[in-house]
Amino acid sequence: xxxxxxxxxxxxxxxxxxxxxxxxxxxxxxxxxxxxxxxxxxxxxxxxxxxxxxxxxxxxxxxxxxxxxxxxxxxxxxxxxxxxxxxxxxxxxxxxxxxxxxxxxxxxxxxxxxxxxxxxxxxxxxxxxxxxxxxxxxxxxxxxxxxxxxxxxxxxxxxxxxxxxxxxxxxxxxxxxxxxxxxxxxxxxxxxxxxxxxxxxxxxxxxxxxxxxxxxxxxxxxxxxxxxxxxxxxxxxxxxxxxxxxxxxxxxxxxxxxxxxxxxxxxxxxxxxxxxxxxxxxxxxxxxxxxxxxxxxxxxxxxxxxxxxxxxxxxxxxxxxxxxxxxxxxxxxxxxxxxxxxxxxxxxxxxxxxxxxxxxxxxxxxxxxxxxxxxxxxxxxxxxxxxxxxxxxxxxxxxx
Amino acid sequence: xxxxxxxxxxxxxxxxxxxxxxxxxxxxxxxxxxxxxxxxxxxxxxxxxxxxxxxxxxxxxxxxxxxxxxxxxxxxxxxxxxxxxxxxxxxxxxxxxxxxxxxxxxxxxxxxxxxxxxxxxxxxxxxxxxxxxxxxxxxxxxxxxxxxxxxxxxxxxxxxxxxxxxxxxxxxxxxxxxxxxxxxxxxxxxxxxxxxxxxxxxxxxxxxxxxxxxxxxxxxxxxxxxxxxxxxxxxxxxxxxxxxxxxxxxxxxxxxxxxxxxxxxxxxxxxxxxxxxxxxxxxxxxxxxxxxxxxxxxxxxxxxxxxxxxxxxxxxxxxxxxxxxxxxxxxxxxxxxxxxxxxxxxxxxxxxxxxxxxxxxxxxxxxxxxxxxxxxxxxxxxxxxxxxxxxxxxxxxxxx
DNA sequence: CCTATTACGTTCACTCACTAAACGAAAGCC
DNA sequence: GGCTTTCGTTTAGTGAGTGAACGTAATAGG
Numbered sequence: 001x002x003x004x005x006x007x008x009x010x011x012x013x014x015x016x017x018x019x020x021x022x023x024x025x026x027x028x029x030x031x032x033x034x035x036x037x038x039x040x041x042x043x044x045x046x047x048x049x050x051x052x053x054x055x056x057x058x059x060x061x062x063x064x065x066x067x068x069x070x071x072x073x074x075x076x077x078x079x080x081x082x083x084x085x086x087x088x089x090x091x092x093x094x095x096x097x098x099x100x101x102x103x104x105x106x107x108x109x110x111x112x113x114x115x116x117x118x119x120x121x122x123x124x125x126x127x128x129x130x131x132x133x134x135x136x137x138x139x140x141x142x143x144x145x146x147x148x149x150x151x152x153x154x155x156x157x158x159x160x161x162x163x164x165x166x167x168x169x170x171x172x173x174x175x176x177x178x179x180x181x182x183x184x185x186x187x188x189x190x191x192x193x194x195x196x197x198x199x200x201x202x203x204x205x206x207x208x209x210x211x212x213x214x215x216x217x218x219x220x221x222x223x224x225x226x227x228x229x230x231x232x233x234x235x236x237x238x239x240x241x242x243x244x245x246x247x248x249x250x251x252x253x254x255x256x257x258x259x260x261x262x263x264x265x266x267x268x269x270x271x272x273x274x275x276x277x278x279x280x281x282x283x284x285x286x287x288x289x290x291x292x293x294x295x296x297x298x299x300x301x302x303x304x305x306x307x308x309x310x311x312x313x314x315x316x317x318x319x320x321x322x323x324x325x326x327x328x329x330x331x332x333x334x335x336x337x338x339x340x341x342x343x344x345x346x347x348x349x350x351x352x353x354x355x356x357x358x359x360x361x362x363x364x365x366x367x368x369x370x371x372x373x374x375x376x377x378x379x380x381x382x383x384x385x386x387x388x389x390x391x392x393x394x395x396x397x398x399x400x
Numbered sequence: 401x402x403x404x405x406x407x408x409x410x411x412x413x414x415x416x417x418x419x420x421x422x423x424x425x426x427x428x429x430x431x432x433x434x435x436x437x438x439x440x441x442x443x444x445x446x447x448x449x450x451x452x453x454x455x456x457x458x459x460x461x462x463x464x465x466x467x468x469x470x471x472x473x474x475x476x477x478x479x480x481x482x483x484x485x486x487x488x489x490x491x492x493x494x495x496x497x498x499x500x501x502x503x504x505x506x507x508x509x510x511x512x513x514x515x516x517x518x519x520x521x522x523x524x525x526x527x528x529x530x531x532x533x534x535x536x537x538x539x540x541x542x543x544x545x546x547x548x549x550x551x552x553x554x555x556x557x558x559x560x561x562x563x564x565x566x567x568x569x570x571x572x573x574x575x576x577x578x579x580x581x582x583x584x585x586x587x588x589x590x591x592x593x594x595x596x597x598x599x600x601x602x603x604x605x606x607x608x609x610x611x612x613x614x615x616x617x618x619x620x621x622x623x624x625x626x627x628x629x630x631x632x633x634x635x636x637x638x639x640x641x642x643x644x645x646x647x648x649x650x651x652x653x654x655x656x657x658x659x660x661x662x663x664x665x666x667x668x669x670x671x672x673x674x675x676x677x678x679x680x681x682x683x684x685x686x687x688x689x690x691x692x693x694x695x696x697x698x699x700x701x702x703x704x705x706x707x708x709x710x711x712x713x714x715x716x717x718x719x720x721x722x723x724x725x726x727x728x729x730x731x732x733x734x735x736x737x738x739x740x741x742x743x744x745x746x747x748x749x750x751x752x753x754x755x756x757x758x759x760x761x762x763x764x765x766x767x768x769x770x771x772x773x774x775x776x777x778x779x780x781x782x783x784x785x786x787x788x789x790x791x792x793x794x795x796x797x798x799x800x
Numbered sequence: 801c802c803t804a805t806t807a808c809g810t811t812c813a814c815t816c817a818c819t820a821a822a823c824g825a826a827a828g829c830c
Numbered sequence: 831g832g833c834t835t836t837c838g839t840t841t842a843g844t845g846a847g848t849g850a851a852c853g854t855a856a857t858a859g860g
Contacts, residue, residue, distance in 0.1 A: 153755075153757055162757060163755070163756060163757040208634075209634060210633060210634050222723070224723075226626060226631065227627075231626065232725075233610060233724055233725025233726065233758070234608075234609060234610050234725050234726060234727040234758075234761065234762075235725055235757050235758055235760065235761065236725070236757075237722075237725040237755050237757040237758035238723060238724055238725040238758075239723060239725075240722040240723065240725075240754070240755055240758065241722070241723060243722055243753070243754075243755065244718075244719045244722055244723070245646075245715060245718070245719070245753055246645075259755075261752070261753055315645060318644075318645070319644045319645070319719055319723075320723055322637075322640040322641065322643055322644055323622070323624075323638060323639060323640065323641060323644070323719075323720055323723055323724070324633055324638055324723070325632075325633025325634050325635055325636070325637040325638040325639075325640075326633070326634060327634040352661070353643070353645055353661055354640070354643075355553075355563070355637050355640055355643065355659075356563060357553055357562060357563040357635050357636075357637040358633070358634075358635055358637035358638075358640065360635065361634065361635065362634075
C-alpha cells in the first residue's frame with residue numbers, strides 16, 4: 001500500500017478522483033483504493049468497473065502474496081492513446097510522442113526558425129507529429145491531446161500567441177484552431193517557460209508549493225508555479241524577469257535592450273548580450289553556443305563576462321525571491337550549461353539581498369531535465385489537463 | 401433576484417455554500433437560493449431550517465410584491481456576534497469592533513510604539529478591545545473572532561511573528577496563544593500589507609484576480625492577491641518589494657538601507673529616506689508626516705524628492721508588474737497622501753518599462769480606504785476565515 | 801368586500817448513490 | 831488436504847435530495 005491513508009475530503013470521491021489515484025501511483029489494488037478514498041468496497045468496485053469499461057484503467061497482474069488470496073492490481077492505462085507534444089524554440093524544436101502519463105516515448109529534435117511564421121512552422125510540427133505516429137504505429141485517432149509550447153506570451157485559454165517580442169508573424173495566431181482541423185483532441189498552448197517550470201516541478205519538486213523557473217537562453221524569462229499550479233497573471237504576461245531593470249554597471253552607459261529600454265537583465269545577462277560583449281572584447285563569436293564554448297575554454301574575458309551575467313541574474317532573481325518567496329529556484333536555458341561560472345554569482349546575490357526569512361529554506365538548482373524540460377513539462381501539463389478530475393466523466397461519456 | 405443563476409458545481413451545495421450566498425447578498429428569498437444553488441425547494445428549506453436554528457441566518461422582512469404572495473426574505477445574521485480587529489502599525493494602532501460581515505461598527509485609533517514589545521502592546525490592544533465591547537454592550541463571549549495585523553512577517557498558520565525587521569522583541573512571539581487564554585474564538589494574525597490588499601480588493605476590485613497592494617509608509621512593502629486569495633509565499637515573506645535593489649542614481653553612492661544592504665527601494669523612496677534626504681537638504685523635518693506637510697507646501701526641494709520617490713517606486717512596481725502581471729496596483733501608506741507628486745513618476749516608469757501586454761489593462765490607483773485599509777481588510781479576512789464553507793458545519797455543531 | 805390569481809411553504813413518496821454485512825471463491829500455509 | 835486469510839460479489843438497507851401535490855397567504859381587480 002503506497003501511503004498511510006489521507007481520507008479524501010467530505011464529498012465522496014467521484015470517478016475522476018479515483019482515476020487521479022491511478023495516475024499518481026503505478027498500480028493499486030481495490031483495497032488500496034478503499035484506503036485512499038475512504039469509499040466502501042462496493043463503491044470502489046463500481047468506480048473500477050466504469051474505469052475498466054472505459055479502458056482508462058487496466059488489470060496489471062497480481063499483488064504480492066500476503067498469506068491469503070492475492071489482490072489483483074490495476075494501473076492507469078497509459079497506452080490507451082498517445083499525446084503529441086512540440087517544444088518550439090527560437091531556432092529549433094523538439095517533438096515527442098508520449099503515453100497518457102505524459103512520459104516521452106519517442107522524441108525528435110530539429111532546427112527550425114520560429115520567425116518563418118506560424119504556417120510554415122506548424123506544418124513542420126505536424127510533419128514531425130505524423131512521423132512520430134507512423135514510427136509508433138499509431139493513428140491520428142489515437143491522439144488524445146496536443147501540447148505546444150512557444151517562446152512567447154500566450155493567451156492560455158484561447159490557445160493563441162499574443163504580442164510576442166520575437167515570434168514575428170505569430171501575433172494573435174490561433175494555434176488551437178490550426179490543429180483542431182487536423183486532430184480531434186484538446187490542444188494546449190503555453191509559454192515555454194511555463195512548460196519548463198511544470199517539468200522541473202513535477203519531476204523533481206512535486207511537494208514544493210512555489211517554484212521559480214528562470215530560463216537563461218538567448219533571452220531571459222521565467223515561469224512560476226504558485227500553489228502547485230502554473231501562474232500566468234492577468235494577461236499571461238507573468239514571469240517577465242528578463243526586462244526587470246538593473247543598473248549595476250560601474251559606468252552609466254546602460255546597454256540597450258531588444259525591448260527598446262535600457263538596463264534590462266537580458267541586456268546584460270542574456271545569451272545575445274554575452275555574444276555582443278564578447279565581440280566587443282575582440283572575441284569573435286556569432287552564436288550563444290560559441291560563446292558558451294569559449295567560456296568553457298577558460299578564456300579570462302569570457303569567464304569574467306559569464307560571472308558578471310551570474311551576478312546580474314542574481315540581482316533579478318533576488319528581486320523575484322523577495323516578491324514571491326518561492327521554495328525552489330531552478331535555472332535552465334542554454335546558459336545553465338555553464339553552471340559553475342553562473343551559479344556563484346546568482347547565489348551570492350540572492351543570499352546577500354533577499355530577506356533571510358525568504359532564503360533560509362530556499363534552494364537554487366540547475367535544471368535537471370536540461371533542454372528537455374519544456375518538452376517534458378508540456379507533456380505533463382497536457383496529461384494533467386486531459387485527465388483533470390472534473391473532465392473524467394466527460395471522457396467516458398465521449399467514448400460511448 | 402440578485403444575479404441570473406450560475407448553478408454551483410456538480411456536488412450539491414452544503415450548508416456552508418448556502419451560507420456563502422447570504423454572506424454575498426444582502427437578503428435572499430428561498431426562491432433566490434433555489435435559483436443560485438440549483439437545489440430543490442425541499443432541500444433549500446432543509447438548509448434554511450438548519451441555518452435559522454443556528455441563528456446564522458435570520459428573517460429579514462418580506463420581498464417586493466409580485467402580484468402573488470410575497471416571499472419572506474432572509475439575511476445573514478451579522479449581529480449574532482462581533483469580531484475584534486486590531487491594525488497595529490509601527491507607531492499607532494487602530495482597533496475596531498465589527499459585525500460578522502466584517503463591517504466596522506466602532507473604531508478607535510491611538511498611538512502606540514510597537515517596539516515596546518508584545519506584552520505591553522497586546523495588553524493595550526486588549527484594553528481597547530474591552531472598551532469597544534463595553535461601548536457596544538457586548539460580552540467577551542460574543543466575540544466570534546479576533547484579527548490582528550502587524551507591520552512584519554507572520555507565520556500565518558501559527559499566528560506568530562517571524563524575523564521582523566522593525567518589531568523588536570516580537571520574533572516567534574505567539575500572538576494567537578496570548579489571545580487564546582483570554583477569548584474563546586479563532587485568532588488570525590497577518591502581515592499588515594496582506595490585510596490592506598484584502599481590504600482594497602474586496603471593497604473595490606472584487607472581480608480582479610491579481611492585485612498588488614504597495615504600502616509606502618515609513619518603509620515600503622507589498623501585499624498580493626493572487627487568484628483572489630492572499631499570497632504569502634513559502635515562508636510568509638512574499639511581497640518584500642521594499643528591498644528590491646535599484647541603482648538609478650546619477651552617482652554611484654547608493655544610500656544605505658535599514659536592512660543593511662544598499663540601494664534598496666526603501667532607501668530612496670521610503671518615508672524614512674525622505675526625512676533623511678530633506679534633512680540633508682537643509683529642511684529640518686523629524687517625522688514622515690512633517691515631510692509630507694512640507695511637500696504639500698510646494699517646497700521645491702521637497703517636491704523634487706517626492707517625484708524622485710515616485711520614479712523609484714515606479715521602477716520597483718514595474719518589476720513587480722513584469723513578474724506578476726496583476727490587474728490592479730493599489731498604492732497605500734502615508735505617502736499615498738501626496739498622490740499628485742508620487743503617481744506621475746510611478747505611472748511613467750511602469751508604462752515605460754513593463755510589457756505592453758501586461759500594462760494594457762493595468763490600472764494603478766491610490767488606496768480608496770486610506771489608513772483604514774488594513775483594519776477593514778483584516779476584518780474581511782477574519783469574517784471569511786470564520787465562515788469559510790468548510791467550517792460552517794463545525795460552527796453549528798459547536799453551538800449545540 | 802369578495803374572488804381570482806399568484807406564488808409561497810410544507811409534506812410525502814420516490815430515486816439514487818453509497819454503505820454494511822453476508823457469502824462464495826481463490827490462494828498460501830501447515 | 832484442510833485451514834486460514836483475503837479477495838471479489840451480491841444483497842438489502844440507509845439517507846440525502848427530488849419532484850409533485852397540497853394547503854396557504856397575500857395581492858389585484860371588479
